Amino acid sequence: MVRREAKGRTSSSGAGAAKSPHMDAAVGKWIQRCLEEHPPHAKSLMATIFGDSIAPHGGATWLGGLIGVMGHFGISDRLVRTSAFRLTLEDWLESRRDGRRSLYSLTASGLRRFEHATRRIYTVPSRRWDGAWTLVLLLRGAQESADRAALRRELEWEGFGLIAPGVFGHPAANTAVLAEILETRQSKALVLSARDVEGVYARPMRELVDECWNLRGLADGYRQFVSRFESLRDLLEEGSIHPEQAFVVRTLLLHWFRRVTLHDPHFPAEMLPAGWPGYTAYDLCCELYRLCYRQAEVHICDNLEGPHGRLGEAAPDFYRRFGGLER
The missing domain is CATH 3.30.70 (Alpha-Beta Plaits)
Known part of the structure; x- marks a missing residue:
């Protein structure tokens, strides 16, 4: 596993890191409680890490680094290896050996699916509809x-x-x-x-929404997400969170948000119930992501390597997430 100190150098995201912040006790307690109450499944967590953290840096990393960063979540070496193997069988990842090391990278199919998921997770929800x-x-x-x-x-x-x-x-x-x-x-x-044909007596198509989509269950999922993460607002201050904690928070944030929003059909506002909690959840996720993404990038580049060594700056598309991130 690759481990380096973040002190005395500049992160790949462009944020200065003259001195790495100390671990925050309150954030640490929040992380511990979240992992105890809602432990993530190893394979799903690895998919989150590849989509949110590794894909913007080339989509490939060594197994040793994965074992290291997933250890922050209490995932054992054995479960990391098993998860990587299963994602390979499902054509999300592919691997190649280099001596005793294994490099895991996104397949063409995996990259395509992650690109689709990225659009659904990070893009501002559309609220307009032309009726078609x-x-x-x-x-x-x-x-x-x-x-x-x-x-x-x-x-x-x-x-x-x-x-x-x-x-x-x-x-x-x-x-x-x-x-x-x-x-x-x-x-x-x-x-x-x-479109509905005006003047013809028939059920309007919008009545199909409750029959064909489980919006109630989706709304409950969004409310649970907000309840779980809104307390972080008072704990995070931009630039002050320790890189390791920032990585863990950012990963948990996206892990639980994507588990809800990827089941969301993302209807225009007029097709949704009043007070739709999906908008509140998106705004909260965007706000918290902005508070921790820079320091998380420091940890990613300090602890993961690609086929050509240390990970470089994230691709330009990364900075378009949530309506635009500062470099």
Whole structure:
């Protein structure tokens, strides 16, 4: 595992680190309580670390470094190795050996899925709607059942709901992502834009929302996220948090936020109940992320290496997260 002192040098994020802040006792207690009450699953946590911390730095790192940083969360060496192996089987990661060391990197499929997830997690929620729905109609006999099941999972991942057999709908779909999914799956499907027909007596399409999407469960998830993390507002002060604590807080923040928001169809505001907690959760996540991302970057670059050595500055896309981060 790579370990270096952060003192006396400048971090890759551009923030000065003449003297590394001391561990904060209150933040440490919050972290300990969070891990005790809500221990993260090792494989899911590793996916969070790859998506939030490693992907912006090239998407590859050595197993020894992963073991080190996941140890902050109480994850054993054995569980780290098992999680990396399972993510490899699921085509998220691939590995190569260099002597006794193993380098894990994102596969093309894993990178594509992380890019889709990044857009859904870090982008400011859209609140406008032009009244049109995107419908995807799967043709009979066009695919084997296994392929249809895989396509259904990808459509549901992007927030589409099954509104009739073989018919998926979304009121604010990202058509570029939809086109990529259908092309990748080589799916024969019809994609239509639809609206309610005025003057015809029928159920309005917006009534499908409660039937086809579990917004109540999603709202509960957002409220739980806010309840879990809002106390951090008073504990964090920009630039003062210790790099290791910043990394742990940032990772836990994104870990629990993504577990909710990736199930969110991200409907426009007029399709959602009044007082939608998803907006509050996003604003809180954005605020806390801004308070700890710089110091977390210091810890990432001090404790993880890529195939060519020490990780460099994060890619430009990293600084577009949450509406824009300062370098």
